[in-house]
Amino acid sequence: MAKNVTLKINNIPVTVPEGSTILDAARKAHIEIPTLCYLKDVSCVGSCRMCVVEATGARGLVAACVAPVADGMEVRTNTPKCRESRKMTLELLLSKHKKKCLSCERNHNCELQKLSLGYGVDEDRFKGEDFVLPIDDSAPYVVRDNDKCINCMRCVAACRKQNVNAIGPIGRGFNVHVGSAFDMPLFESVCVGCGQCIVACPVGALSERSTVNEVWDALADPVKQVVFFTAPSVRATLGEAFDMPVGTNVEGKMVAAIRRLGPAHVFNMDVTADLTIMEEASELINRIKTEKTMPMFTSCCPAWIKYVEQKYPEYIPNLSTCKSPQAMFGALLKSYWCEKNGINPENLYVVSVIPCTAKKYECHREQLEGDVDAAITTRELARMIKTAGIKFTELPNEEFDNPFATATGGGAIFGATGGVMEAALRTAAHMMDGAFEVLDFPDVRGTNPIKEAVYSVAGKTVRVAVASGLDNAKTILEQLKSGEKQYDFIEIMACPGGCVNGGGQPTLSDSVRNSTELKMARAKALYTSDKHNALRRSSDSPVMDLLYNEYFSFPNSPKSHEILHTSYKEDKRI
Ligand code: SF4
Ligand code: SF4
Ligand code: SF4
Known part of the structure; x- marks a missing residue:
């Protein structure tokens, strides 16, 4: 001791x-x-x-x-x-800092600004040599403005912790700046788009590539029917942008606020989290039965997908072919929903609200192009709500629109590390053995970086592992490669703690981040919602009955493969 x-x-x-x-x-x-x-x-x-x-x-x-x-x-x-x-x-630090506070999205939420105010700093006491660096907006998810950078290297540490190492210090002395190898554009580097560098940055040097203006334009377009849907973890974090305590579930206010922005519908992405589970669980069962390409990896995190395509292409066949819940929802709306309601898919503008910057990149993947028109982060949604003058904390609680309102607790916990695994186990075990009624799998919960468990279902032994953070994903992949470990099903989320800690979540002050167990507090909001939901297993959802009866017939049917599944390909980077 x-x-x-x-x-x-x-x-x-x-x-x-x-x-x-x-x-x-x-x-x-x-x-x-x-x-x-x-x-x-x-x-x-x-x-x-x-x-x-x-x-x-x-x-x-x-x-x-x-x-x-x-x-x-x-x-x-x-x-x-x-x-x-x-x-x-x-x-x-201020001697070479581009002081653009008025238009900086970190205005009033910037560590440098806060400290300068506290220490009565005269921002012009020293005048550094002008050293103007180009803005890197090559990637569809992260924008780097090095003229606002204070060279604290927190982003470099965050990227190193992810085991990606896409960025590092370049140059010497006064010319030191952060960038990718050989100063190449970020999008050409090995960056996977997780956005962990953005949430680590104390100032406004890093931000998401915003698509808010496109969304405002679509909302004002009389021809477009705009539909929003929100990812499971957004309701557990959006309140932080309105000074509510960490871990407050603001689902009802979030729906009410989005409705006041003027879209035609506000839907619940937990529904396609359930749909992912239906497809993924049945894919897992097929693989277990045929003993083909095991273990199977989850595929809902686009940063993880990019990591495999770039660094471990030999494991591409092991990725589930299910699209992410975001891409599934976009594809579902542009097929089933448009057909059912006589809407021309070209006039449907689909906006997803996500905790994630990698999902912005996902919209541009050639295999998924057109599923979702704009992906905005929790931060961007908060900015839209503030700009529209909506008094968030005073709003009543409102409900999502039907038919995509009702989801199970299994869909809700997707936002936390281990949540996809637990939701999949609930449904897969029940599909394998109709008498299997266990709904809680505590071994895969919590914020431990790697979790393992073994279950016995219908006479089969199922070995599972859950990892969050790409450094931990690497550990699992290397253990598989060396034969040190064997698993049947593995969940990987790129962000430590899962989407609740995603790169698009509200940026909290250092004093809060350094003293709060953020991942745990945010995840608790989702597990509480799961606990109080009368429906906890995805296969019990009435919306799943509707979709399979009316459209897809059964999980992994030819129709569902056409609309809900995707493919991957090796991406060679230096
Ligand atoms: S987005 Fe992720 S991978 Fe890319 S530079 Fe930032 S931390 Fe590294
Ligand atoms: S975290 Fe922000 S301020 Fe610090 S080095 Fe990176 S970009 Fe610059
Ligand atoms: S863990 Fe979630 S927030 Fe992070 S990159 Fe993956 S999908 Fe996005």
Whole structure:
């Protein structure tokens, strides 16, 4: 057991495990030390010097995020020396920062702005050499404006943590900037579009490639019928953009707000999460029976798909052929819905609201082109709601539109790591053995990076694994390749914790991110919704009965393969 250490922070005694940093100890004493390059679970390098403090036994100021505590240590976090140093750091950062606060989407939500205000920084004290870098908007999901970058390298750490390493520091001295190898456009690099770099960035240097203007245009077009649908995890995070507590489920207000933007319908993407499960569970059963191309991998995360196509093409046959719930919904609306309602698919404009930047890229995949017209992130939806003057917190709770309103708890938990697996197990086990009634699979829940379980269904042993974060996906793939592990079914989500922690989710302040178990709190909102849903297994959904009776006949039918399934191909990158 780790030994404890007692020290004083601003005269407050605090006891923490040996090996803790001064930043950890200060947090325990309810004292916040400002940070910039530090981000919990992502980056801890002590390079920006914002978190400097005075501590006994140390010569000069020390960076609290990396300095270890010692027994009897006395730390001062707000001495004139600390404050002067932090102020100077901010002035130097601002000397080459493009100050476009008024039009920056991080205005009022920017760590640099917040700290500058707090330290009374004169933004023009130093004037750096003009060094104008081109904006990289080559990718349909991430835009990089390096003139707003403060070189904190949090994005580089986030990308390295994902085991993608698409970006890194380039150049020396004053010319250091972040970019892809050889300064190539991001879209030509190995980037998979997960957007973890965006949510790690403390300023407005990284953002999603916005399609909000196209959506406004479609809403104003008298010929277009605009339909919105929202992904499972958006209801668990949208409230954060309106200062509601992390983990608040705002489904009813979200529907009401979107309705006030003026689309023809607001639908529930949990419905196509259920549809994915119907198709994927039956695909899994077929593979188990025929013992062909096992294990099977889930396919609902486009960043994971891109990762396999680029780095592990030998596993392409193992990917489920099911489209993601987003692409399924788009395809369903442009086929079944248009046919049923006599709508010309060219006049139907489909907007998906997603927690994800990779799903913006997915809309441009040649195999899925035309399914969805615009994919907007939770952040973009929040901006639209604010721009439209809709008083989000005052809205009543409203319901999704039929026939795509009712979904099961299995659809709701798609937004959390392990959710797709649990939903698939509920339905697949019941399809294999009609007497199998288990609905809870706690072994695959929670935020552990890799989870494993073995189940016995209808005389078959089913070995499953769940991983979130591409570094953990790599571990599983390498273990499979070496023969160290064998599984039948594997769920992978690119973002650590799954879509609740996606690259399109609201950007919270460092003080919240560094002190909250975000992934857990957001996922809890989805599991609570599942628990209270009378329907928990996708195959029990009345909407599934309707769709299979009226249109697809049965899961994995020729019709469902034509509309709900897709293909993949190797993508060679350097
Ligand atoms: S989107 Fe993901 S893969 Fe691409 S640079 Fe950002 S963190 Fe790396
Ligand atoms: S883009 Fe953002 S996260 Fe990356 S180095 Fe610049 S300021 Fe830091
Ligand atoms: S885990 Fe979810 S949010 Fe993240 S890239 Fe995959 S689908 Fe998008």
